[in-house]
Amino acid sequence: xxxxxxxxxxxxxxxxxxxxxxxxxxxxxxxxxxxxxxxxxxxxxxxxxxxxxxxxxxxxxxxxxxxxxxxxxxxxxxxxxxxxxxxxxxxxxxxxxxxxxxxxxxxxxxxxxxxxxxxxxxxxxxxxxxxxxxxxxxxxxxxxxxxxxxxxxxxxxxxxxxxxxxxxxxxxxxxxxxxxxxxxxxxxxxxxxxxxxxxxxxx
Amino acid sequence: xxxxxxxxxxxxxxxxxxxxxxxxxxxxxxxxxxxxxxxxxxxxxxxxxxxxxxxxxxxxxxxxxxxxxxxxxxxxxxxxxxxxxxxxxxxxxxxxxxxxxxxxxxxxxxxxxxxxxxxxxxxxxxxxxxxxxxxxxxxxxxxxxxxxxxxxxxxxxxxxxxxxxxxxxxxxxxxxxxxxxxxxxxxxxxxxxxxxxxxxxxxxxxxxxxxxxxxxxxxxxxxxxxxxxxxxxxxxxxxxxxxxxxxxxxxxxxxxxxxxxxxxxxxx
Numbered sequence: 001x002x003x004x005x006x007x008x009x010x011x012x013x014x015x016x017x018x019x020x021x022x023x024x025x026x027x028x029x030x031x032x033x034x035x036x037x038x039x040x041x042x043x044x045x046x047x048x049x050x051x052x053x054x055x056x057x058x059x060x061x062x063x064x065x066x067x068x069x070x071x072x073x074x075x076x077x078x079x080x081x082x083x084x085x086x087x088x089x090x091x092x093x094x095x096x097x098x099x100x101x102x103x104x105x106x107x108x109x110x111x112x113x114x115x116x117x118x119x120x121x122x123x124x125x126x127x128x129x130x131x132x133x134x135x136x137x138x139x140x141x142x143x144x145x146x147x148x149x150x151x152x153x154x155x156x157x158x159x160x161x162x163x164x165x166x167x168x169x170x171x172x173x174x175x176x177x178x179x180x181x182x183x184x185x186x187x188x189x190x191x192x193x194x195x196x197x198x199x200x201x202x203x
Numbered sequence: 204x205x206x207x208x209x210x211x212x213x214x215x216x217x218x219x220x221x222x223x224x225x226x227x228x229x230x231x232x233x234x235x236x237x238x239x240x241x242x243x244x245x246x247x248x249x250x251x252x253x254x255x256x257x258x259x260x261x262x263x264x265x266x267x268x269x270x271x272x273x274x275x276x277x278x279x280x281x282x283x284x285x286x287x288x289x290x291x292x293x294x295x296x297x298x299x300x301x302x303x304x305x306x307x308x309x310x311x312x313x314x315x316x317x318x319x320x321x322x323x324x325x326x327x328x329x330x331x332x333x334x335x336x337x338x339x340x341x342x343x344x345x346x347x348x349x350x351x352x353x354x355x356x357x358x359x360x361x362x363x364x365x366x367x368x369x370x371x372x373x374x375x376x377x378x379x380x381x382x383x384x385x386x387x388x389x390x391x392x393x394x395x396x397x398x399x400x401x402x403x404x405x406x407x408x409x410x411x412x413x414x415x416x417x418x419x420x421x422x423x424x425x426x427x428x429x430x431x432x433x434x435x436x437x438x439x440x441x442x443x444x445x446x447x448x449x450x451x452x453x454x455x456x457x458x459x460x461x462x463x464x465x466x467x468x469x470x471x
Contacts, residue, residue: 007280008244008323008326008329009323009327012245038428038429039420042419043416045360045364045416046368046416048365049365049368049372056373084357088358091362092366095213097208097277097334097335098279101236102241102244156287164294165293166289184402184405185402187398190406191402191403191406191407192406192410195410
């Protein structure tokens, strides 16, 4: 959800730094998933298609927003496959002008690390503290999305000379959307757990 | 026409379109787009950006896709560029373009701020147009062939399968939205009712997607899938025409830079 929607708002130096970080994380994720069960890879690929499809839907909540469900994919697929899914979704977004080649590194870090990986980590670590999937899903998603929104604003602040008011407007918009996405994600996770899906408590 | 590009339409142009750019080798087009994008990122010169926008728009016209499509597809990048540049005229110090005295304070729009905002919007729009030029004219299977060659197995399998399923997912979502609309779902205006409605619909849709994934995996396993997808080579040979396109596009970009004065590589 919190990602840089267009090319050319970050200077070249920062584009390269974020690309370097993304490639490093990509290497780690590929190493960790080298012996992954092909069934889970296929499942994650289809979840990535789901996330990309969802991004094209304008949800008529508040002023109309779009979601991406990367925290949900992280929770369902695990951190490393979740990171790979974030990279794949970013590549597809480039194809429709939603994002960009040079900002794809920054976007992969935002969606992969701050949303998919962080949400997975929060969802699994809070298992004992918050046993209810509905609440735990909402908390994990909301926290990861808010941190991701702050990270995105931080990335912009490091690279682009925008006014503090602009950063504040972006933060308010993304935190507002985080409320919506975390509630919908919680309802989906609750629905999946009610249906007895083994996806919700992925190892 | 929606706010987001229609993936089906892009695919139709890419696979079945016939324009001079369709006949150019993907690598030549990708290098050109990368060069345009890098220039857009490092340039802060208004004249250079206007010239780049015109050049990219001309290349988009060569795709023979209707301009109204790619102009409407610019909405998302434009809105993002606009949202981050809207405050600049009020906050960047400089010569006053307009000054309004309000009761407690004075609002001033600076010329420098307006120029900075304009530069951001020009950058955003040009970079997006460059991408549309390549995706509208390059068969996605050709692109995926190079992806498969470039990326490790796990990633290339994910990319290929995601591509395969994106169309089905988008179609099913379209049907789902129509079904919700037909049942009066679009009339719901309450925040929590909408959350519940979309949460349940997307949950059901996710379950259906996962069931499909299971069926697909079983079918693939039956056919001997071992975790590797092998694509038949659809790629063209890099011909003299492709080289001529690449050289002429890179020369045009260099000439354009030279004409529009020096590039301020402020960012590096």
